Amino acid sequence: MLARTAENLYWLARYIERADFTARIIEVTARLAALPQNYRRSGGEWESALAAVGALNSFKASFSEATESNVVFFLTFDEANPSSIRRCLEQARINARTIRTALTAEMWQSINAGWLELKAMEEKRRGGEYSGADSIQPFLEFVKAVSLDFDGSSYRTMLRNDAYWFNRIGLYCERADNTARLMDVKYNVLLPKTEEVGGSLDYFQWTAILRAVSAQTAYHWVYRESVKPWLIADLLILRKEMPRSLAYCYDGLTRFLDSLGKAYGKQGLAQRHARNILRRIDSASMESIFQQGLHEFVTKFIEDNNRLGALIAEQYLHH
Template sequence: MLSRTAASLYWMGRYVERAEFTARLIEATLRLDALSPRPAGKAAWESALLVVAAGCAFAGTERAGDPQAVAGYLTLAPDNSSSIRACLDAARNNAKSVRTALTRDVWEAINRAWLGLRGLSSTGGSEETLALTAMIRAETRGFEGALQRMLRNEAYHFVSMGAAIERADNTARLIDVKYHLLLPEGEKVGGVIDRDQWTTILHTVSANTAYRWLYRDELKPWLVADMLILRPEMPRSLAAATEEVVSHLAYIGKRLGRQGEADRLARRRQTTLARTSIDSIFGQGLHEYLEVFVRENAQLDRAIAAQFRFS
C-alpha cells in the first residue's frame, strides 16, 4: 500500500469520527442549555468550544457569546477546522483519493453526509439544529456500519486506527473540560447542575445505559471517569481506544512488515492503563492525568505518521 493511500485512509477515519463527536456534542449541549432556568447555558457552550479546542478562535468573532452562533460555528464554519462541515469536506476529499480501496457503501455514507450540509448557510433554531445533528449522526453511523462490512485488510485497519486515535482524544478532552472547567462558580459539586452536566457527558458518548449496567448506582463523577477512562468494555473509553490502536498496528505491521515506535508507544500506553486505578488518577489529579494522555496521544499520532511515511 502506498504511503499516501494509508494517510488518506487514516485521516478519513479521524475526520468522520470527529464529525460524529462534534454532532453529539452540539446535541448534548443544546439539551443541557434547554434546562433553564438553571444557569448552565453560557458555560455549556463555552465548554463545547473548549472540548474541540476552538475557544480562542471563536472568541475573536463578532458573535462571541451567542449560543446559536456557537452551534453554527461548530457545525458549518469553513474557517473552523473542527466544524462538522470542515471535517466532512476533508473526509470526502480523502475518500475520493482512495476510492478504489473503499466499498461503495462506505463512499456513499460519506458522500450523503457531505451532501446534507451542502448549500447550508445557517443551522437555524434549536429544533433545526437538532434535526441537522441527527442527520449527521445517522450518516456517520451508516459509515461505521459499512466499514464493519469491509474486507479486513490494510484499508480497514488504517481507517479504524484513525478513528480510534480521534476517539481517544475526544473522550479525554470531554472529561477534562467537564471536570476541570464547566461547573459554574458557587455551584455545589454533586448538585443539580453538576449532575445534569455529567448526564450530558454520558449522553455525548451514548453511555447512559452503559453506566447503569456497569455500576447500578446513582450518578457519581468518579464512576463516570472510571468508565470513560479505564473500562475496556466501554467502546469510547480511553482503554478501549488504546486496545484498538494496538490491535490495528499489530495487524498492519504483520501484513506490511513494518513495526516501530508507534507499536512501542501504543503497547506502553496499554500496559500503563491496565495497571492504573481511578484512585491513583484522582490522586495525581484528573486534569493533569488527562493533559498527559492528550499529549501522549498526539505523540502516538506523529509516530504512526512517521512509521508509515504519511508525509
C-alpha cells in the same frame, strides 16, 4: 499500500468521527443551556462546548460572543472554521475521492451521499431553515447517521487488511482524543469532592457527559447505581466494555497496530508507544488517577495520543 492512501484512510476516519463528536457536543450543550437558571452551574455552557472540541481560540478569532446561535453556526455550517461539521464532511469527501479505489462502494456512497445531502441542507439553511436551536436537531441526527453509516460500511464491507487497519487506527486515535477532551473540559465536575460542593446541581452536568458519549444506559448496566462522578470517569477511562473509553480505544489501537506490524513483518516506535499507553491505562486505578490529578492525567494522555499520531505518520506515511 501507497503511503498517501493510508494517510487518507486514516484522516478520513478521523474527520467522520470528529463530525460525529461535534454533533453530540452541540446536542448536549443545547440541553444543558436550556435548563432553568437555578439548575445550571454558571452559564458558559457554549464556551465549554467550544473547549471540548478544541475550537475555543479559533472561535474567539472570529466571534466576540459565545451565544448559542454563534457557536452552533460556527460548529456546524461555518466554512471558515476548519473543524466545523461541514468542513469535516467536506474534508472527508475530498480524502475519500482521492482514494476511491481503496474504499468499498458502500463506504464511498455513504460519504458521497452524505456530502450531497449536506449541500442540499446548506441551501435550505440559506433559505432560512436550520437556523434556530430546534431545527438544528434534524441536522445533528443526520450527521450522526452519516457517521454511523460510514463506520458500519467500513466495518461490514472492508477487507481486513492494512487499509482497514489504518481506517480503524484513525477512528480510535480521534475517538480517544475526543473522549479525553470531553473529560478535560468537565474534569472539575468529575472530581469526587464536588459531590458535596455541587450536589444535585452537577447531576445534569454528569448526565450530559454520559449523553455526549451515548452511555446513559451503559452506565446503569455497568454500575447498577445512581450517577456518581468518579464512576463516570472510571467508565470513560478504564472500562474496556465501554466503546468510547480510553482503555477500549487503546485496546483497539494496539491490536490494529500489531496487525500492521505482523503483516509488514516489522514493529516500530508506534507499536511500542501504543502498548506503553495501554499498559499505563491497564495498571491505573481511579484512586491513583485522582491522586495524580485527573486533569494532569488527561492532559498527559492527550499529549501521548498526539505523539502516537506523529509516530504513525513517521513510521508509515512520511518516511
